Amino acid sequence: MLTVKDLHATVGGKAILKGLSLDVPAGEVHAIMGPNGAGKSTLSYVLTGRDGYEVTGGSATLNGEDLLALAPDERAARGVFLSFQYPLEIPGVPALTFIRTAMNAQRKARGEPEITAPEFLKLSRQKAGELKIDFDMLKRALNVGFSGGEKKRMEILQMAMLAPRFLILDETDSGLDIDALRIVSDGVNALRSPDRGMLVITHYQRLLDYIKPDRVHVLAGGRIVASGGPELAHELERQGYERYEKAVA
Amino acid sequence: MSLSTAIRDRDVAELPGKRDEAWRWTDLRGLIRILPPPSEPFTGDVGAGPFDALADDRRVIVNGRGAEPVAIAAGSKSAVVVRFVSRGSGAHLARLDISVGAGAKLQLLESYESDGGSLAQAVLTITLARGASVERVVLAQDSADAVSVSQARVTLAAHAEYSQTIAASGARRQRLETQVQHPGGHATVRLDGLYLLADKRHSDHTTVVTHAGTDGTTAQLTKGVVRDQARGVFQGRIVVAEGADRTDARMGHHALILSDRAEVDAKPELEIYADDVACAHGATVGALDEDALFYARQRGMPVDVATALLTEAFIGEVVDRIEHEGARDLVRAWAAERLARDGVANSEKV
Numbered sequence: 086m087l088t089v090k091d092l093h094a095t096v097g098g099k100a101i102l103k104g105l106s107l108d109v110p111a112g113e114v115h116a117i118m119g120p121n122g123a124g125k126s127t128l129s130y131v132l133t134g135r136d137g138y139e140v141t142g143g144s145a146t147l148n149g150e151d152l153l154a155l156a157p158d159e160r161a162a163r164g165v166f167l168s169f170q171y172p173l174e175i176p177g178v179p180a181l182t183f184i185r186t187a188m189n190a191q192r193k194a195r196g197e198p199e200i201t202a203p204e205f206l207k208l209s210r211q212k213a214g215e216l217k218i219d220f221d222m223l224k225r226a227l228n229v230g231f232s233g234g235e236k237k238r239m240e241i242l243q244m245a246m247l248a249p250r251f252l253i254l255d256e257t258d259s260g261l262d263i264d265a266l267r268i269v270s271d272g273v274n275a276l277r278s279p280d281r282g283m284l285v286i287t288h289y290q291r292l293l294d295y296i297k298p299d300r301v302h303v304l305a306g307g308r309i310v311a312s313g314g315p316e317l318a319h320e321l322e323r324q325g326y327e328r329y330e331k332a333v334a
Numbered sequence: 335m336s337l338s339t340a341i342r343d344r345d346v347a348e349l350p351g352k353r354d355e356a357w358r359w360t361d362l363r364g365l366i367r368i369l370p371p372p373s374e375p376f377t378g379d380v381g382a383g384p385f386d387a388l389a390d391d392r393r394v395i396v397n398g399r400g401a402e403p404v405a406i407a408a409g410s411k412s413a414v415v416v417r418f419v420s421r422g423s424g425a426h427l428a429r430l431d432i433s434v435g436a437g438a439k440l441q442l443l444e445s446y447e448s449d450g451g452s453l454a455q456a457v458l459t460i461t462l463a464r465g466a467s468v469e470r471v472v473l474a475q476d477s478a479d480a481v482s483v484s485q486a487r488v489t490l491a492a493h494a495e496y497s498q499t500i501a502a503s504g505a506r507r508q509r510l511e512t513q514v515q516h517p518g519g520h521a522t523v524r525l526d527g528l529y530l531l532a533d534k535r536h537s538d539h540t541t542v543v544t545h546a547g548t549d550g551t552t553a554q555l556t557k558g559v560v561r562d563q564a565r566g567v568f569q570g571r572i573v574v575a576e577g578a579d580r581t582d583a584r585m586g587h588h589a590l591i592l593s594d595r596a597e598v599d600a601k602p603e604l605e606i607y608a609d610d611v612a613c614a615h616g617a618t619v620g621a622l623d624e625d626a627l628f629y630a631r632q633r634g635m636p637v638d639v640a641t642a643l644l645t646e647a648f649i650g651e652v653v654d655r656i657e658h659e660g661a662r663d664l665v666r667a668w669a670a671e672r673l674a675r676d677g678v679a680n681s682e683k684v
Contacts, residue, residue, distance in 0.1 A: 133632050136624065161634035173629040177647030186643055187633035194634065226647075243633065 086111040086282040087132075087251055092143035094131045101127040103307035104143070109251075109300075112279040116293055116318060117286045119304035120326040125286045126170060128304070129255045133167045134160055147251060161187075162194035164250030168240040168257050175227040180239060181209060183227045184246055191247065212245045216272050233260030241272040252276065252283045258292035270295030290322035305329040337362065337455050337483055341425045344369040359567040359599045360509050360538040362481065370453050373397035373424030380419045384473050384668070385443035388660045389413035398426030398454070404442075408435030408463065413443065418456045420448035420480060427455045434466040436491075441658050442470040448505070451479040458486040462494040462521075470498040471661040473668065476505035478535060485511045492519025492547075499526040499656050501665050503672060504535025504564060511540040518547030518578055527556035528652045528665070530672045531564030531596070538567035545578040545608075552583040557652045559645055559673070561592040568600045570615075576607040585615040590622055590648055592641070622648075642673050 087109040094102040101124045109115045119125050130138045132145055134157040145152045152160055175183060189199045200208075213220050216238050228236050237257055244252060254273065258266055273296050277283070285296055293301070293315065301317040302309045303326070310329050311317065340348035340362075350356070351363025376396045386392060392415040395401045406412050418428060434440045448454060462468055476482045482505050490496055500510050514523055529537040543552050558566040568587045589598040602615045622644055630640035649669055656662035 135628050135632075156637075157628060157631040158634050158636045158640075161632055167632050169629065169632075173623075173626050175626055175629070175644070175647065177650045178643060183630070183633070183643070186639065187630070187635055190636060190639050191634035194636075247633065 087145070087147055087284070089145045090143050092131065092145060093141045094127060095139050095141055096127060096137060100141075101307055102131065105304070105308055107302065107309060109282045109284055111282050113299040114277065114283040114285060114296060115300045115302060116298035117284060117302050117304050118288065118290070118318060118321055120330055121288065123304045124307045125288075125304055126255055129167055129253050129286060132253060133157055133165060158190065159194065161249075162191045166244055166247060166249030166252050168237075168244060168252070168254045170256040170259060172228050172236040172240050174229045176229050178227055179225060180223040180227040184209070184243055187243070188247060208246060212242055215275070216242050216245065217268055218242055234262060234265035237261055237269055238265065241269050245272060245276065248276075250281055252281070254283065254285045256287060257285070258287060258289065266292070266295060290318045293318045303329050305332070338427050338457065340369060341427050341453065341455060344371075344425075356540065356569070359569075360507055360536070362507060365507060366453070366481070370423055370425045370451070373420070373422060373426040373452065375399055376419075376421040378421070380417075380421065380447075383415060383417040383447065384445050384475070384664060385415045385471075385661065388443055388658070388664075389415045389441070391415065393417065394419060395428045395430065397421060397424065398428040401428045401430045404430070404432040406434045406438045406440045409437045410435070411439045413441040416442065416444045418444070418446050418454070418484070420452035420454045420482070421450070423451040423479075425453040427457065429457045429459075431459045433461045434463060434468055436463040437465040438463070439467045440469075441661075442468060443658070443661055444470060444472045446472070446474040446476055446482055446484060448477040448480040448482060450477055451506070452477075453481045454483070456484045458484070460486055460488045462488070462490045462496060464491040465493045466491070467495040468497070469657055470496075471656060471658060471665065472498070472500040472502075472510065473665065474500065474502040474508060474510060474537075476503070476508055478506060478533060480505040481507045483509045483511070485513070487513050487515075489515045490517055490521045490523070492517055492521055494521045496522070497524040497657065499528065499652065499665070500539065501528045501668060502530075502537045502539070504529065504531040504537040507536050507538070509538040509540065512542075514541070514543040514552075516543055516545045516550045516552060518545055518550035518581065520549050522551040523553070524655065525552065525554045526652050526655055527558075527568070528649055528669065529556075529558040529560070529566050530649070530669060531558070531560045531566055532562050532672075534563045536565045536567070538569070540567070540569040542571045542573070543583070544573045544575065545581045545583065546575050548577070548579045548581070550578065550581050552581075554585040555652055555655065556587045557649050558589040558598060559592065559649065560589065560596040560598055563593075563595045565596070566598045568598070568602070570601070571603040571605065572613065574604075574606045574608045574611050574613065578608045579610040581608060581611045581613065583611070583613045587617045588648075589619045590645060591619065592622065592645075645673050646670060
């Protein structure tokens with residue numbers, strides 16, 4: 086599914102990713118943990134094509150297709166979805182309008198017919214219900230005036246509706262209380278499937294009690310410096326990142 | 335110096351230009367070397383106007399001819415369409431007087447329609463008696479070659495309500511000027527504007543509101559979107575005279591610049607000579623929020639779709655403030671069509 090090889094990237098001329106390699110097969114959930122400044126968010130932006138994140142070497146492919154050659158919206162249409170650490174507020178655009186525009190743009194890019202209004206309403210009511218989001222909230226401008234937890238729930242709602250093939254969750258647990266964390270995690274877990282891959286980026290182990298990873302990677306100094314099973318997350322929680330930071334310093 | 339004298343006497347020295355502070359960004363003196371001849375009467379079919387379906391009382395003023403005063407009797411309700419139509423490339427001036435009696439209500443749906451390199455001036459005098467109410471919605475869709483100037487002088491009595499929205503797509507030079515004499519006295523004024531400019535079009539939105547008495551309210555919101563080599567101009571001035579206490583005046587001007595060569599010149603001014611007032615202005619000119627644009631693209635919207643969605647949302651606030659439902663829908667559709675068309679034009683260039 087996602088294959089990243091020796092990826093180098095700079096932000097504002099400063100090298101952040103320094104030879105990152107990673108392989109996430111379909112059906113698996115991989116966690117990326119690391120200290121602040123290790124390059125976790127940079128990885129998510131490089132994979133989704135944000136301006137200002139310049140790839141200076143290496144490759145990233147999704148099912149063999151070169152992601153780095155595609156525009157952000159083309160990557161989205163191929164199924165790459167990023168749940169933002171800080172979801173944007175979009176004044177003047179109701180959440181429903183935003184999601185429907187995105188969905189139809191993706192469908193158009195894939196040569197599929199647009200979703201009809203009744204189908205779309207049915208789907209949004211169903212998914213909002215599952216995520217315990219008041220449907221009326223979807224008529225309001227996306228994320229404007231929403232709490233941190235509500236914004237994260239809206240990310241998961243968009244994810245559930247767009248049904249992407251590869252999910253990147255960037256610090257999805259930040260700003261969530263325990264109830265919201267459970268709802269969001271249930272939403273993510275519901276999307277686990279044999280043909281879908283996930284990359285869960287987090288600073289803390291807490292989220293991984295709810296979204297159980299198949300593999301855990303430690304990102305430090307712009308590279309994956311250790312990989313292991315779920316037990317690695319617990320070890321990091323006990324011992325911290327210090328020894329990895331020392332190793333790359 | 336005045337434009338009307340210049341047109342009447344065919345005297346370029348009379349044209350307003352950059353030496354006049356109020357015309358510094360719309361320099362007609364520098365633009366026009368020779369005044370066009372006076373427009374001939376036009377006898378052909380001018381076609382339908384944008385607001386025709388919204389009122390039975392329709393006035394068509396073609397090449398400066400046919401302006402009959404509009405008088406709304408006290409206590410009555412009317413909707414009137416006024417079309418300022420320019421055909422050909424001559425110069426002409428139209429004067430239109432509108433008076434609205436005590437407690438009367440007028441919906442004024444006004445359009446500017448030109449098809450060539452005309453030099454057109456419209457001078458409107460709008461007078462509201464006590465408790466009268468006017469909503470004026472203007473759609474200025476001029477030819478790219480036209481020079482079009484509209485000047486409205488609005489005088490309100492106490493307890494009157496005046497609301498205005500001007501939607502404009504620019505011209506070679508286009509200026510839409512509104513001067514309001516505000517008596518206070520619990521009269522309210524809303525002055526809104528919307529300019530959506532592409533190519534080399536120019537649109538100038540100039541307003542002066544003078545609060546002469548106590549307890550007056552003015553709310554002003556103008557938004558603009560410019561691309562290509564277009565130029566938007568906003569000059570808003572609110573004057574609160576000495577003693578005009580408890581005036582509440584708010585002015586906002588926000589513009590999006592969607593290309594490197596587009597330009598917006600803005601001069602918001604509050605001149606306050608009274609002590610007890612609540613006045614504020616806010617102004618922003620900038621590009622579309624890159625973070626929001628990336629967010630929309632990450633969700634699958636191509637850049638032109640994302641730009642159109644965010645731009646429509648940006649101007650939506652102005653459109654939503656139009657009270658006349660039919661006019662609001664019409665302006666919304668007009669804006670969406672312009673943004674979509676410009677978006678397509680833009681993506682073809684990339």
